[in-house]
Structures are given as structure tokens and as C-alpha cells.
Amino acid sequence: MRAPGAEPREGAVRALVHAARIPAGIVLVVVVAYYAGSRIGLHLKFEPLAPSLLWPPNAILTAALLLAPRRRWGLILLAALPAHLLARLDSPLPLALILALFVTNCSESLIAAAVVRRLGFTASGLFDSLRAAGVFIACAGFVAPFASSFADAAAASVLGGKDYWLVWETRFFANALTALTLVPVIVLIAGKWRAWVRRGLDRRLLEAVGVWLGIVVVGLSLLDVPRGVIGFSVLMAVPFAVLLSLLVWSAVRLGPAGSSLAVLTVEILAIGGAARGQWPFDVLSRADNVLSLQIFLIGVAIPLLCLAALIEEQQRDEEALESRLRFEEMLSRLARAFVHLPSDQVDRTIDAWLRRLGEHLQSDHVAIFELSPADKTLVPTHSWVADGAWQPGLSALDGGLHDSPLMITDYGVLSFGARRNGEPWPPEVIPQLRLVAEVFANALTRKQAENALRASEAVKAAILASLTSGVAVLDRRGRVVAINEAWHTLGPSEAASAGVTVGATCVEVCAYALPPDSAYAREAQAAIEAVIAGVRSDFALEYPRAAAAGERWFAMSVLPLNRTEGGAVVSLIDITQRKRMELEARQTRHELAHFTRVSTMGELTASLAHELSQPLTGILANAQAALRLLAAAPPDLDEVRDSLIDIVDDDRRAGDIIRRLRELLKKGETRRVRLDLNAVVSDVVKLVGSDALMRGVAITVDLDPALPLLSADRVQLQQVVLNLLMNAMEAMTGTVEAARSVVIRTECLDAGTVHVSIEDRGRGIALDAADKIFEPFYTTKPDGMGMGLSIARSIIEAHDGHVWAANNPTGGAIFHFTLAVGTPER
Amino acid sequence: MVDDEKSVRTSLRRLLAASDLDAVTFASGQEFLDSLRQSRPDCLILDLQMPGLSGLDVQRQLADRRLRVPTIIITAEDETRGASPSPGTVAYLCKPFEDHVLLELIARAVQGAPAP
Numbered sequence: 001m002r003a004p005g006a007e008p009r010e011g012a013v014r015a016l017v018h019a020a021r022i023p024a025g026i027v028l029v030v031v032v033a034y035y036a037g038s039r040i041g042l043h044l045k046f047e048p049l050a051p052s053l054l055w056p057p058n059a060i061l062t063a064a065l066l067l068a069p070r071r072r073w074g075l076i077l078l079a080a081l082p083a084h085l086l087a088r089l090d091s092p093l094p095l096a097l098i099l100a101l102f103v104t105n106c107s108e109s110l111i112a113a114a115v116v117r118r119l120g121f122t123a124s125g126l127f128d129s130l131r132a133a134g135v136f137i138a139c140a141g142f143v144a145p146f147a148s149s150f151a152d153a154a155a156a157s158v159l160g161g162k163d164y165w166l167v168w169e170t171r172f173f174a175n176a177l178t179a180l181t182l183v184p185v186i187v188l189i190a191g192k193w194r195a196w197v198r199r200g201l202d203r204r205l206l207e208a209v210g211v212w213l214g215i216v217v218v219g220l221s222l223l224d225v226p227r228g229v230i231g232f233s234v235l236m237a238v239p240f241a242v243l244l245s246l247l248v249w250s251a252v253r254l255g256p257a258g259s260s261l262a263v264l265t266v267e268i269l270a271i272g273g274a275a276r277g278q279w280p281f282d283v284l285s286r287a288d289n290v291l292s293l294q295i296f297l298i299g300v301a302i303p304l305l306c307l308a309a310l311i312e313e314q315q316r317d318e319e320a321l322e323s324r325l326r327f328e329e330m331l332s333r334l335a336r337a338f339v340h341l342p343s344d345q346v347d348r349t350i351d352a353w354l355r356r357l358g359e360h361l362q363s364d365h366v367a368i369f370e371l372s373p374a375d376k377t378l379v380p381t382h383s384w385v386a387d388g389a390w391q392p393g394l395s396a397l398d399g400g401l402h403d404s405p406l407m408i409t410d411y412g413v414l415s416f417g418a419r420r421n422g423e424p425w426p427p428e429v430i431p432q433l434r435l436v437a438e439v440f441a442n443a444l445t446r447k448q449a450e451n452a453l454r455a456s457e458a459v460k461a462a463i464l465a466s467l468t469s470g471v472a473v474l475d476r477r478g479r480v481v482a483i484n485e486a487w488h489t490l491g492p493s494e495a496a497s498a499g500v501t502v503g504a505t506c507v508e509v510c511a512y513a514l515p516p517d518s519a520y521a522r523e524a525q526a527a528i529e530a531v532i533a534g535v536r537s538d539f540a541l542e543y544p545r546a547a548a549a550g551e552r553w554f555a556m557s558v559l560p561l562n563r564t565e566g567g568a569v570v571s572l573i574d575i576t577q578r579k580r581m582e583l584e585a586r587q588t589r590h591e592l593a594h595f596t597r598v599s600t601m602g603e604l605t606a607s608l609a610h611e612l613s614q615p616l617t618g619i620l621a622n623a624q625a626a627l628r629l630l631a632a633a634p635p636d637l638d639e640v641r642d643s644l645i646d647i648v649d650d651d652r653r654a655g656d657i658i659r660r661l662r663e664l665l666k667k668g669e670t671r672r673v674r675l676d677l678n679a680v681v682s683d684v685v686k687l688v689g690s691d692a693l694m695r696g697v698a699i700t701v702d703l704d705p706a707l708p709l710l711s712a713d714r715v716q717l718q719q720v721v722l723n724l725l726m727n728a729m730e731a732m733t734g735t736v737e738a739a740r741s742v743v744i745r746t747e748c749l750d751a752g753t754v755h756v757s758i759e760d761r762g763r764g765i766a767l768d769a770a771d772k773i774f775e776p777f778y779t780t781k782p783d784g785m786g787m788g789l790s791i792a793r794s795i796i797e798a799h800d801g802h803v804w805a806a807n808n809p810t811g812g813a814i815f816h817f818t819l820a821v822g823t824p825e826r
Numbered sequence: 827m828v829d830d831e832k833s834v835r836t837s838l839r840r841l842l843a844a845s846d847l848d849a850v851t852f853a854s855g856q857e858f859l860d861s862l863r864q865s866r867p868d869c870l871i872l873d874l875q876m877p878g879l880s881g882l883d884v885q886r887q888l889a890d891r892r893l894r895v896p897t898i899i900i901t902a903e904d905e906t907r908g909a910s911p912s913p914g915t916v917a918y919l920c921k922p923f924e925d926h927v928l929l930e931l932i933a934r935a936v937q938g939a940p941a942p
Binding site: 609613 | 831833834836837838840841843844845875876877900902903920921922923924925
């Protein structure tokens with residue numbers, strides 16, 4: 001079982017090991033390099049010159065300080081101490097001097113690195129511009145060795161008993177030369193080796209190797225010139241010229257690194273040759289040889305380094321310009337690519353452009369995140385990842401991981417990864433990436449809007465398609481802009497429906513929907529045009545149309561289209577079923593009305609018999625009197641003629657009664673004619689005259705002589721008056737006989753309305769019954785069917801009238817109805 | 827003869843005249859009752875359904891005045907036959923009726939014979 005807390009402790013240890021990995025690496029590299037440099041330097045040192053001809057340790061330290069962050073400088077210097085001591089284990093010099101020399105070495109490197117940093121330069125850009133190279137030359141190649149050599153010479157003089165100025169001079173030139181040639185090589189190799197390795201074996205590398213081999217061969221050939229040939233001859237001039245050409249070549253073609261390496265190679269060969277006293281270094285004394293060689297090489301190294309830096313600077317500027325132009329051209333194409341781009345291609349195009357951008361900018365990934373409007377979270381929508389790169393997630397937006405561009409727009413975020421070449425993102429690219437982000441955001445926002453619009457259109461189309469009524473939408477010019485499927489099922493035939501599609505005219509719509517060349521079609525067309533023009537607010541029409549399976553009925557309604565551009569919506573419904581039901585209902589009503597008329601007649605049988613018996617009595621008595629008069633001698637012919645005249649009158653009277661009866665009992669179709677309402681009332685009053693007599697009811701008729709003619713069905717109006725009169729008389733069964741009276745009045749309310757009232761002296765209407773008396777099957781009579789008043793109401797309403805009842809303040813009830821004068825039925 | 831119907835009055839008066847019977851006609855019961863001050867009929871032909879005083883009202887008033895007038899009631903309705911006959915009623919005649927029936931009834935009424 002593990003002890004509690006073991007796991008955190010292990011984690012802490014692991015983190016510590018991880019954190020210590022980089023410093024350990026630095027210490028190891030510095031120790032090895034400094035030791036090796038010291039051994040080489042000591043190897044190239046020969047008496048009587050105390051300092052070395054070429055002293056790499058200081059250059060190595062300077063390069064390390066330039067490459068490392070300032071916080072590692074102490075570690076680097078501390079790491080150099082054991083290497084310094086180790087390299088001097090076999091040295092005869094006293095320890096104090098060894099330590100003093102370490103201090104002066106360190107001071108030189110510190111001065112060089114600190115001043116370079118102070119002036120704002122770093123290792124990465126130290127040799128790619130003339131100004132930077134100048135600063136390096138001044139600091140590392142002059143100031144640092146110049147200043148530190150005083151201390152070094154003092155130490156050597158005091159602690160080692162050496163000649164002060166000789167030490168100063170030798171050390172200054174040796175260290176200056178080493179710094180000028182070795183530091184660029186180390187710094188540039190450290191900074192660029194990854195890129196070179198990635199580039200592999202290319203022409204530039206082959207060229208560099210070729211130039212370097214050329215320098216080595218020419219340099220060795222110079223040393224191999226046999227002794228005895230004294231002075232500068234033509235034979236000597238050629239290798240020198242070649243060597244110089246190769247050095248210039250290296251500066252021009254291979255950059256500061258190649259140039260420095262070339263000079264360093266020449267330097268090593270020359271110093272080696274000088275040390276061995278080989279020609280051409282055997283003319284002067286060794287000390288003079290070395291000094292002149294150092295001065296010569298410094299003189300060569302400085303302009304070559306400047307030249308290489310200048311060319312590097314120009315090349316870089318050109319490349320930067322070219323790259324910027326390429327990038328701007330790409331941005332221009334990118335912006336053009338999204339103009340008028342259909343929304344269904346936006347995603348694919350963005351993916352393609354993310355890849356192009358990523359590859360061009362050498363980002364290891366590019367991703368777009370959408371800011372969700374609902375929960376304000378970022379959702380990845382598009383991404384491109386370089387081969388082998390890390391897949392970006394939301395954590396890519398943390399920002400703390402690397403200094404990569406992160407563009408925020410209204411749509412969301414466009415994020416880039418680290419650059420694959422290891423270089424930082426150039427600041428001048430950022431505004432352009434902001435433009436790119438805006439282009440993407442615009443395209444995606446437009447796509448969202450178009451998708452939303454399309455979805456909305458789809459919903460509307462689905463609604464239109466699911467309607468069972470036909471719908472045609474017309475624009476301001478009366479042309480069809482939308483039409484649904486149901487419309488095509490309501491036409492007279494498939495062929496006719498084919499003509500009415502989007503773009504069809506108002507005339508075609510009417511020709512399709514309505515009977516051709518009919519009054520309906522003309523009315524509908526004019527009404528649609530009026531609705532579109534804003535003259536009418538709406539229009540509705542019901543019309544029949546012949547069809548294969550018999551007549552069909554349709555209802556057309558036209559409403560203005562509720563949008564600023566105007567237009568109209570025409571809807572079409574098949575109302576055949578409804579019409580059929582209406583017809584059936586009307587038929588039923590008709591039959592019911594007839595039935596109630598017949599049953600009312602049944603109630604009137606006794607009074608009708610009485611009514612008929614009067615003329616029949618007269619006829620019979622007159623006829624028999626005439627016979628008797630004719631049998632007398634002489635016959636009274638005048639009296640006989642009077643009898644016959646009276647017979648004719650009585651017969652007519654009986655005929656009238658039968659006509660009225662037949663009218664009420666017949667079962668004919670409704671037929672509206674121009675009629676005199678007063679005549680209708682009079683007829684009915686005559687019909688019920690006998691009944692009133694039997695009931696002891698006095699009927700008073702008060703008719704307005706100025707009543708206009710009505711457009712109505714005679715029998716139906718007779719039935720209304722009959723029902724109301726019978727109702728009035730029946731209401732008075734409990735009234736004393738002397739008070740039983742009915743007053744029926746007609747009057748003209750206005751030019752279009754007539755009013756009829758029937759006033760009785762009965763029991764009146766109960767308060768709670770006022771609303772119900774016109775309902776079907778409502779009755780207060782034990783043997784009543786409750787249909788009389790209901791039928792009266794349906795007839796009056798069919799004649800655009802109203803019926804109502806109220807109690808008479810002086811007793812009894814008053815029933816009223818109005819009728820519209822109306823126009824004859826079409 | 828009392829009947830509110832003019833055609834009935836005229837035709838019956840003409841029939842009776844043709845049979846040598848003298849008839850005076852009245853349009854209402856009240857008119858007849860008023861005439862009793864001048865003359866008294868041998869026989870009364872009385873309609874039953876009339877506005878104002880009905881036939882039965884007239885008979886009631888005759889009884890009230892203790893006047894016994896042989897009366898032939900003429901009516902359009904069969905149902906009244908079932909009603910209790912008033913004093914003096916000779917017969918009911920249902921309209922329309924044959925002339926010889928009426929004349930026979932009148933003759934019987936005038937002779938004082940009871941109704942069959």
C-alpha cells in the first residue's frame with residue numbers, strides 16, 4: 001500500500017526533473033565546448049607568446065551568452081569554471097593566475113553580450129543586417145577584447161611575470177579575430193541548424209561544401225609551396241587570388257555563416273602553417289608572422305562579415321517584399337473568392353483557404369470557432385492542420401501557449417498555431433490576418449442568414465403545399481408569384497391547370513378558376529384588379545362550374561398581400577359539399593314548412609268548412625229559388641237573373657277560399673316575386689276569419705297604403721303571417737271574450753324596409769321565454785310542435801329581415817318583423 | 827232570419843219569397859231583438875256563429891224575455907248539434923241544406939209541431 005501523499009511527491013519530482021532538463025543541457029554543452037575550445041586554444045599557443053594565437057573559449061562563452069536568456073548567464077559562466085580548470089590541469093601557471101584569466105575571459109564575454117543586448121539586438125538577428133553586424137563587430141570584435149585584455153595582461157604580468165604589452169597585444173588580436181570568426185559560426189549554426197537539416201541536401205549546401213573544400217585545397221596548396229622561392233611571384237598571386245575569390249564568394253552566396261566559416265577555415269590553416277613555420281609564414285619572425293596574420297585576417301573578416309550581412313539583409317528584404325506581395329495577392333484572391341459565392345460552397349471554400357493560408361504562413365494549424373449566440377460558447381466549425389501537427393481544440397484559444405494570432409470577429413474567432421519554421425509571427429501580418437478573419441466572418445454570417453432564409457422559405461412552401469384550398473399569390477402587376485399544389489386540383493382539367501403557373505396573369509387565373517366568359521369571371525377579374533390597386537379591401541364570390549360529374553361549386557376569396565410591394569392572395573375552395581348540404585337543409589326546411597302549413601290547415605279545418613259553407617249555402621239557396629221562380633207562371637225573370645248573379649259571386653268567393661288553401665298547401669319551390677305585403681296580410685286574415693269568429697277574436701287590420709312592393713316568396717310570407725296570427729289568437733284562449741282582439745299593422749320604416757306588427761291581448765310572454773320562443777321545438781302549448789315561430793324566423797331571415805317579440809305595456813304581446821324590400825332573385 | 831252573411835240572407839229570403847213565405851232578414855242578433863218591439867215572427871231562422879251576439883245568445887235573450895219563438899238553427903258546424911237544444915228550437919240545419927227540408931221545417935214550426 002502506498003503512503004498517502006506519495007503521488008503528489010512523485011509528481012513534484014517529475015516536474016523538477018523536467019524543469020532541470022534545459023539547464024543541465026546548457027551546463028553540459030558549455031562544459032564540453034569550453035573545455036574543447038580551451039584545449040584547442042592552448043594547443044595553438046606557443047612560446048614566447050603567452051596567450052594563444054586563437055582563443056575559442058571566450059568566443060564560445062560569448063556565443064552561449066548571446067544565445068541564452070539573461071537569466072541563464074550565471075549558470076553558463078559557472079559551468080565554464082570547471083571546464084576552465086580542467087583544461088589547465090597540466091598548466092604550470094599558478095592557480096591564482098588561472099582563476100584571474102577565467103575572470104578576464106568571462107568579463108570579455110559578458111561585455112560583448114551585455115552591450116549587444118543593451119543595444120537591442122539578439123542572437124537571431126545579429127548577422128542579417130549591416131547595422132547588426134556593425135554592432136557585433138564593434139562590441140564583440142573590438143570593445144570587449146580591447147577592454148578585457150588590459151586586465152588579462154595585468155594578471156599575466158603580475159601573477160605570471162609576462163610582458164604586459166606583449167600579452168595585451170597578442171591577446172587582443174587573438175581574441176578579436178576569434179570573436180569575429182567563431183561567434184557568427186556558433187550563433188548562426190545554433191539558430192539555423194534545424195532549418196538546414198529540414199532543407200536537406202540541396203544546391204546551396206553542395207555549393208557551400210564546394211567552396212569550403214576549395215578554400216581548404218587552395219589554402220593547403222599555398223602552404224605546400226617549396227622553400228627557396230622567396231618573395232611574391234606570379235605563382236603565389238594565383239592561389240591568393242583564388243582564395244580571395246572563394247572568400248568573397250562565400251560572403252556573397254553563403255551568408256554570414258558561410259562567410260565566417262570560410263574565414264575561420266583560412267584562419268585555422270594559416271595559424272597552423274604559421275605555427276609550423278611553413279611558407280609563406282617563414283619570412284618574418286614567428287611573432288611578427290602571427291601578428292601580421294591576425295591583422296590580415298581581421299582585415300579580411302570584418303569586410304566579409306559586413307558584406308555577407310549586407311547581402312543577407314538585401315535578400316531578406318527582397319524575400320520579405322516578395323512574400324508580402326504574394327500574401328497580398330493571396331488575400332486579394334481570397335476576398336474575391338467569397339464575393340457572390342453561393343452559401344452551399346462557403347464551407348468548402350473556407351476549408352480550401354484555411355489550407356492555403358496555413359501553408360503559406362507556415363502555421364501548424366488554422367481554425368475557426370463560432371461564438372454560439374445561445375450559450376456564448378465557442379464551437380469549432382472549420383480547421384486545417386499541417387501534417388503531423390497537433391490538432392487544435394478549444395485550448396488553442398488559451399493564448400498562453402504561444403504568441404499566435406487570434407482574430408476576434410462578430411462571428412467568432414480565427415486562430416493560428418505556432419509557425420512551423422520556428423520563427424515568430426511577423427507583426428506586419430497581423431492586420432492582414434484581421435482582414436482575412438473579417439472576410440471569413442462575413443461569408444459565414446451571410447451563409448447563416450441565407451440558410452435561415454432558405455429554412456423560412458421552406459416552411460412557408462410547406463405550409464402553402466399542405467393547404468387544402470388552392471392559393472395563388474399575385475404581385476403588383478397581377479402576375480402569379482407563388483401557387484400551391486391544391487390549386488391545380490381545383491381546375492376544370494389537368495390541361496387547364498398546366499397553364500396557371502408562376503408568371504401567369506390575372507386573366508389566366510380567372511379563366512382557369514371560373515366558367516370562361518361568364519359574368520362571374522368578369523366580376524372576379526375586376527375585383528382582383530381592384531384589390532391589387534387598393535380600391536377594394538377584399539372580395540368573395542361563390543359560383544358554380546360545370547364538371548364531368550355534375551355541377552360543382554367554388555368559393556373564391558381575394559385579400560391584399562400584406563407586404564409593401566403590394567399584390568393579392570387569391571384562394572379557392574371547393575364548396576360543392578357545403579352547397580349540397582345547404583340545399584338539403586333548405587329542402588328539409590321547405591318540407592318542414594310545408595308540413596307545418598298542412599298541420600295549421602288541419603287546425604283550421606272547422607273554420608274553413610264554415611267559411612266554405614257560407615257561399616255554398618248561398619249558391620244552393622239561390623239556385624233552388626231560381627228553379628222555383630222559373631216554375632211559377634209567369635216566371636219572375638228579373639229575380640232569376642239576380643239569383644244567378646249572386647250564385648256567380650258566391651262561387652267566386654268559394655273559389656278564392658280554395659285558391660288560398662291550395663296556395664298554402666302546395667309544395668312548390670321557393671319563388672321570389674314582386675308582391676304587395678298588404679295583399680298577403682289580407683289574404684291570411686280572410687283565411688283565418690272564420691277561425692277568429694269561432695274563437696270570438698276580433699281582428700283589426702291597419703295597412704299602410706304607401707307600402708312598397710317586396711321581392712319575396714308569397715307562400716312563405718303567408719305562412720309567417722298565418723303562424724303569427726294563429727299564435728296571437730291561441731294566446732287569448734284565457735282572455736275574456738269581449739277583450740279578445742288582434743291588431744295587425746303594416747308600415748314602411750324606410751325606403752328599403754317594411755315593418756309588420758301583430759298585437760294581441762293574451763297572457764304575454766314569460767320573462768325567461770323571450771329568448772327561446774323562436775327556437776325550434778319550444779312550445780307552451782300541450783299539443784304544440786314548437787315549430788311555428790321557428791319557421792317564421794327562418795323565413796324572415798332568409799328575406800334579410802328580423803323578427804322579435806315584446807310584451808305590450810297595456811297587456812298581451814306584440815310580435816314584430818321587418819323585411820328588406822330587396823331585388824328580384826337573379 | 828238572422829245571419830251575418832249577406833249572401834245567405836239574400837239567397838234564403840229569395841227562396842222563401844219564391845215559396846210564398848214572407849221573410850224579414852237581420853244581419854245581427856241585436857237587430858232582430860230590437861225588431862221584436864214592432865212585430866213577433868211565427869218562425870225564426872237563426873245562424874249560430876255571428877260576431878257580437880251569437881245564435882245561442884239570441885235564444886238566451888228570448889228565453890229571458892219569456893218569448894217562445896219556434897226556431898230553426900242553421901250552422902256550418904256539425905258539432906253544435908250535440909249541444910243542449912234551447913227551448914223553442916225546432917231543428918238544426920247544417921249549411922248548405924236542401925230547400926224542401928227548410929220549407930218543411932218552417933211549415934212544421936208554424937203549425938207548432940215538435941221537431942222530429
